[in-house]
Amino acid sequence: MTTYKKRKIIDKTMCSIAFLCAFLTLVPLISIFGYVISKGITSINLDFFIHLPRPVGEPGGGMSNAIAGSFILIGLSCLWAVPVGILGGVFLSEFGNNKIGATVRFIVDVLNGVPSIVIGIFAYTLFVLPMKSFSAISGAFALGVIMIPTIMRTSEEMLRMVPGTLREAALALGISQFRTTISIVLKTALPGVVTGILLAVARIAGETAPLLFTAFGNRFWHQNLNQPIAALPLQIFAYAISPFDDWHRQAWAGAFVLIVMVFLISLISRFALRRKI
Amino acid sequence: MRIKFVDLGFKKAVTLMALGVTALACLLVYNMAVYAIPAIHKFGPRFLFTSTWDPVKEIFGALPFIYGTIVSSMLALIIAVPVSLGIAVYLAELAPLKIRQPLSFMIELLAAIPSVVYGLWGIFVLAPFLRNFIQPFLSKYFGFLPIFQGEFYGVGMLTAGIILSIMIIPTISSISREVFLTVPFTQREVASALGATRWEAIRLGVLGYARPGVLGAVILGLGRALGETMAVTMVIGNRPEASVSLFAPSYTMASVIANEFTEATGNLYLSALIEIGLILFFVTLLLNIAARALIWKVSNKVKTV
Numbered sequence: 001m002t003t004y005k006k007r008k009i010i011d012k013t014m015c016s017i018a019f020l021c022a023f024l025t026l027v028p029l030i031s032i033f034g035y036v037i038s039k040g041i042t043s044i045n046l047d048f049f050i051h052l053p054r055p056v057g058e059p060g061g062g063m064s065n066a067i068a069g070s071f072i073l074i075g076l077s078c079l080w081a082v083p084v085g086i087l088g089g090v091f092l093s094e095f096g097n098n099k100i101g102a103t104v105r106f107i108v109d110v111l112n113g114v115p116s117i118v119i120g121i122f123a124y125t126l127f128v129l130p131m132k133s134f135s136a137i138s139g140a141f142a143l144g145v146i147m148i149p150t151i152m153r154t155s156e157e158m159l160r161m162v163p164g165t166l167r168e169a170a171l172a173l174g175i176s177q178f179r180t181t182i183s184i185v186l187k188t189a190l191p192g193v194v195t196g197i198l199l200a201v202a203r204i205a206g207e208t209a210p211l212l213f214t215a216f217g218n219r220f221w222h223q224n225l226n227q228p229i230a231a232l233p234l235q236i237f238a239y240a241i242s243p244f245d246d247w248h249r250q251a252w253a254g255a256f257v258l259i260v261m262v263f264l265i266s267l268i269s270r271f272a273l274r275r276k277i
Numbered sequence: 278m279r280i281k282f283v284d285l286g287f288k289k290a291v292t293l294m295a296l297g298v299t300a301l302a303c304l305l306v307y308n309m310a311v312y313a314i315p316a317i318h319k320f321g322p323r324f325l326f327t328s329t330w331d332p333v334k335e336i337f338g339a340l341p342f343i344y345g346t347i348v349s350s351m352l353a354l355i356i357a358v359p360v361s362l363g364i365a366v367y368l369a370e371l372a373p374l375k376i377r378q379p380l381s382f383m384i385e386l387l388a389a390i391p392s393v394v395y396g397l398w399g400i401f402v403l404a405p406f407l408r409n410f411i412q413p414f415l416s417k418y419f420g421f422l423p424i425f426q427g428e429f430y431g432v433g434m435l436t437a438g439i440i441l442s443i444m445i446i447p448t449i450s451s452i453s454r455e456v457f458l459t460v461p462f463t464q465r466e467v468a469s470a471l472g473a474t475r476w477e478a479i480r481l482g483v484l485g486y487a488r489p490g491v492l493g494a495v496i497l498g499l500g501r502a503l504g505e506t507m508a509v510t511m512v513i514g515n516r517p518e519a520s521v522s523l524f525a526p527s528y529t530m531a532s533v534i535a536n537e538f539t540e541a542t543g544n545l546y547l548s549a550l551i552e553i554g555l556i557l558f559f560v561t562l563l564l565n566i567a568a569r570a571l572i573w574k575v576s577n578k579v580k581t582v
Contacts (some may be wrong), residue, residue, distance in 0.1 A: 011474035011476040014476040014480075018370075021363025025387070029383060036397075087290070087294040095288055100296075111305075113562070116506065117506045118305075119305070121309060121550075122308060122309060145301065145305075176280040176284050177288075178283050178284050206390075208391070208392065208506075209507055209535055212538065237507060240397045252397070258393075266389055
């Protein structure tokens with residue numbers, strides 16, 4: 001066999017392997033979606049959305065408290081992480097071209113790589129130990145810490161894309177830098193900033209690990225924010241590792257609801273980005 | 278005068294916010310260190326090298342968890358790195374232009390699936406599949422290797438490694454693909470002009486050039502694999518024993534924290550778990566810094582060329 005022929009064969013083989021890699025990866029994707037959709041749709045019913053979990057061994061019931069709990073946790077974490085993230089992003093883009101900016105950027109990137117369970121421990125030491133109780137507040141704190149790096153860095157990038165001439169024009173008209181940044185720069189970049197927030201929300205909506213020992217989960221309606229609160233991912237986890245068939249069924253239904261939620265948020269964020277500037 | 282005052286206040290406020298986030302990160306390290314100190318004092322470096330985990334007698338050694346974390350992550354890398362490189366090469370160099378966008382979108386969808394859903398799928402779909410088909414096959418034909426011996430439980434190291442590999446493929450492949458795309462086009466043209474086949478042009482012109490960036494992508498993937506908690510906890514079997522066989526149940530650092538944290542009654546027990554978290558934090562910290570430096574090196578090289 002000539003070297004040329006051999007090289008040709010190697011070329012063909014390697015290119016086919018690359019092709020195979022790309023399409024083999026679709027197998028788990030299709031399998032996961034197939035199972036979640038088929039098992040989820042057959043298990044879901046109205047009870048799932050309006051009832052509380054039943055006691056162990058009793059079939060039926062739903063996850064209404066967990067769905068509500070997830071929304072409360074997401075809302076609470078947005079409440080503090082969104083302003084901090086956006087203002088931090090404003091700092092990085094408008095005043096961050098110096099040593100402080102570089103340091104903050106580095107620390108935020110590091111924070112982004114911290115495993116979420118470690119952030120859970122942090123929230124535990126900061127809130128649960130002093131308050132001596134698992135609570136919605138500690139869960140929202142942990143989720144917020146996970147959100148901040150994403151919001152901060154996307155806000156920064158989006159604000160940087162606003163042309164400098166816009167800032168100069170506003171400043172030349174005698175408008176204060178505060179007004180320029182808030183009413184002109186931030187307003188122009190708003191769709192991009194919203195996308196960053198939605199991406200962060202999509203990420204925390206499915207987070208389970210940091211909630212295990214902060215929000216903790218609750219089989220009833222929560223009473224107040226100092227008490228443990230249920231969350232959809234926590235409930236899916238608890239039901240998936242339980243030995244009961246009916247709970248497995250509900251875990252699939254929960255996974256279906258969770259995936260639909262996450263993908264709706266991602267989809268909306270894609271549209272928000274498309275309309276940018 | 279008023280404008281100047283407001284502007285100064287505004288600048289101070291946003292700076293304060295940014296420094297607040299920095300302070301938060303420092304507080305994270307400080308708080309965890311404070312709570313880990315009792316365990317660090319009591320066990321010292323022995324914590325990393327002994328394998329007794331006895332909450333009743335309050336003797337803690339994290340070796341089985343460290344072993345489980347390292348082996349499951351390595352297994353994930355062994356599967357995910359070649360596959361991700363194949364995907365990246367295909368998407369950046371070979372695929373018809375029309376399917377590049379939808380295909381890369383679909384692979385990135387894998388990253389959007391919550392890890393608890395991976396775990397659910399792992400328990401009810403992947404583990405039975407491995408138990409009934411893959412593990413008997415491996416033990417029949419490769420059973421002479423100690424890593425493929427033992428009972429078929431379904432859940433265990435192998436299952437965890439496979440699930441982790443699926444979860445980190447989107448990370449490694451999408452960063453590698455971006456690195457490939459920053460390689461100047463002349464690299465490929467030169468190789469082709471010298472008579473290289475398509476694969477040779479990719480291997481010589483692109484892969485060699487992009488190597489540090491790809492290494493960075495792999496390290497970022499490793500960082501994700503080490504810290505991944507829920508999916509692994511649900512499929513690894515949670516038995517604190519270091520076993521050579523990949524079929525055997527095992528335990529990782531993240532999953533022991535997930536499983537035992539709320540049951541940790543004694544102060545020392547809690548402290549030992551927090552020390553495991555602290556180790557996890559520092560390892561992922563170092564990996565992230567290294568990965569960023571490598572990726573930065575490639576994209577900077579392109580700018581100066």
